[in-house]
Amino acid sequence: MKSNINQKMLCFTIGIVLLIISNMMASSEASTRMLIFDKTRVVLQNQVRNSNALIHCWSSEDDLGLQELAYNATFSWHFRVNFSLSTKFVCDIKTKIGSGKYTVYDEYAGQVSGKYCFWAITKDRGPCMLVKGQPQDKFCQGWQHPNSIADAPNY
Numbered sequence: 137m138k139s140n141i142n143q144k145m146l147c148f149t150i151g152i153v154l155l156i157i158s159n160m161m162a163s164s165e166a167s168t169r170m171l172i173f174d175k176t177r178v179v180l181q182n183q184v185r186n187s188n189a190l191i192h193c194w195s196s197e198d199d200l201g202l203q204e205l206a207y208n209a210t211f212s213w214h215f216r217v218n219f220s221l222s223t224k225f226v227c228d229i230k231t232k233i234g235s236g237k238y239t240v241y242d243e244y245a246g247q248v249s250g251k252y253c254f255w256a257i258t259k260d261r262g263p264c265m266l267v268k269g270q271p272q273d274k275f276c277q278g279w280q281h282p283n284s285i286a287d288a289p290n291y
Contacts, residue, residue, distance in 0.1 A: 178225060178241050178253045179212040180205070180263075187232035189257050193240065195225045205257075217246060229263060234279025238263050248275065 182189040182205040191211055193200040203211045217223045225241040239245070245253055245265060254266045258276070265275035 174251055175214040175216055176223075176241070176246065176251050176253065177212055177214045178255070179210055180227065180229075180240065180255045180257060181210045182207055182231070183256045184231045184233055184259045190230040191227055193225055193227040195223060221246070227263075229257060231257065232283060233259050234262060234282040236262070236277070236280025238277050238280075240265075 180189075180191060180193075185207055187207070189205045191203045191205060193203075193211075193213070195215075198215070200213055205211055215223065215225075221243045223241065223243075223246075224239060226237060227240050228237050229235060240255055240263070241253055249265060249267055256264050256266055258264055261273055261276040262279040263277050264273060266272060267275060
């Protein structure tokens with residue numbers, strides 16, 4: 137009986153150690169190693185003056201619904217990256233200045249930004265992921281469908 141309990145404890149301990157090792161190996165970059173149990177936060181901020189931003193974000197597992205952001209307002213959510221690191225969030229963003237469908241989180245964004253992914257929706261450069269220590273326009277995606285002021289919808 138005692139031997140049976142020891143075998144179960146050994147199997148349990150080995151399982152925990154393997155889980156920890158697999159989590160540490162999930163990312164090849166030492167600086168971006170993260171446990172899959174940690175939550176990631178994505179924040180979008182509307183920095184387009186005189187225009188609300190209509191935002192609809194989703195992943196293969198979650199639909200975050202339609203959000204309307206006034207100037208300087210933010211919308212954020214958190215999630216756990218799946219084990220295969222294939223978690224991807226896409227947002228349809230519309231302003232008076234432009235619109236488009238943008239990937240705001242994927243494996244690359246996770247490697248670059250870590251557990252906090254901040255996006256500024258800007259007038260001139262479109263959605264831009266801001267990363268500490270990087271030029272402000274390095275991760276801008278540009279407006280896919282720019283509007284002239286005359287074509288701008290009323291929000």
